[in-house]
Amino acid sequence: DAGVIQSPRHEVTEMGQEVTLRCKPISGHNSLFWYRQTMMRGLELLIYFNNNVPIDDSGMPEDRFSAKMPNASFSTLKIQPSEPRDSAVYFCASSFRGRYGYTFGSGTRLTVV
Amino acid sequence: KQEVTQIPAALSVPEGENLVLNCSFTDSAIYNLQWFRQDPGKGLTSLLLIQSSQREQTSGRLNASLDKSSGRSTLYIAASQPGDSATYLCAEAQGGSEKLVFGKGTKLTVNP
Numbered sequence: 001d002a003g004v005i006q007s008p009r010h011e012v013t014e015m016g017q018e019v020t021l022r023c024k025p026i027s028g029h030n031s032l033f034w035y036r037q038t039m040m041r042g043l044e045l046l047i048y049f050n051n052n053v054p055i056d057d058s059g060m061p062e063d064r065f066s067a068k069m070p071n072a073s074f075s076t077l078k079i080q081p082s083e084p085r086d087s088a089v090y091f092c093a094s095s096f097r098g099r100y101g102y103t104f105g106s107g108t109r110l111t112v113v
Numbered sequence: 114k115q116e117v118t119q120i121p122a123a124l125s126v127p128e129g130e131n132l133v134l135n136c137s138f139t140d141s142a143i144y145n146l147q148w149f150r151q152d153p154g155k156g157l158t159s160l161l162l163i164q165s166s167q168r169e170q171t172s173g174r175l176n177a178s179l180d181k182s183s184g185r186s187t188l189y190i191a192a193s194q195p196g197d198s199a200t201y202l203c204a205e206a207q208g209g210s211e212k213l214v215f216g217k218g219t220k221l222t223v224n225p
Contacts, residue, residue, distance in 0.1 A: 031211050
């Protein structure tokens with residue numbers, strides 16, 4: 001298995017632009033998570049899906065952030081419009097009901113200038 | 114609110130030393146606890162997963178324990194090596210929710 005795959009690895013964009021981050025979970029995993037990591041706040045859960053349905057989006061900071069999971073093998077996290085304070089590393093993770101642990105992708109390092 | 118605390122924030126030891134990293138959590142309704150390693154600029158690598166029904170897990174030089182009654186977990190690293198230098202994160206999954214709540218991590222430096 002190739003693990004959790006995220007793209008792009010790095011993204012540099014100008015303030016106000018739309019940014020879309022992508023994630024492919026491990027086949028067979030039914031839960032998918034989006035986390036954001038910053039030096040100040042550490043790892044924060046933004047949103048998680050179970051069987052493609054958003055279960056908890058309480059960590060999504062603002063309406064500028066949205067996430068979708070149209071099928072079991074793909075999810076997107078979109079920021080529109082982006083702001084410099086959105087600069088962080090965004091991780092996607094997947095699990096099978098959390099029972100056997102969580103597998104993380106390599107992350108997307110987002111820089112908004 | 115779930116909170117996970119890791120102390121110390123940073124630790125520096127000489128090569129060969131045995132060491133313990135600490136993690137405490139506030140909710141006893143824990144589902145499982147997972148230890149991760151993160152190298153600078155990299156993603157998270159899972160080290161050990163302890164289910165709520167277990168007391169400890171071992172992998173090579175690593176041993177993780179779980180004490181639900183005290184709300185604590187420890188990661189023991191035997192005979193530390195410079196290659197063990199990284200940030201170690203613990204994360205708790207609470208029963209009834211699949212959310213994984215992370216501590217801020219302990220940055221470990223093993224000096225040759």
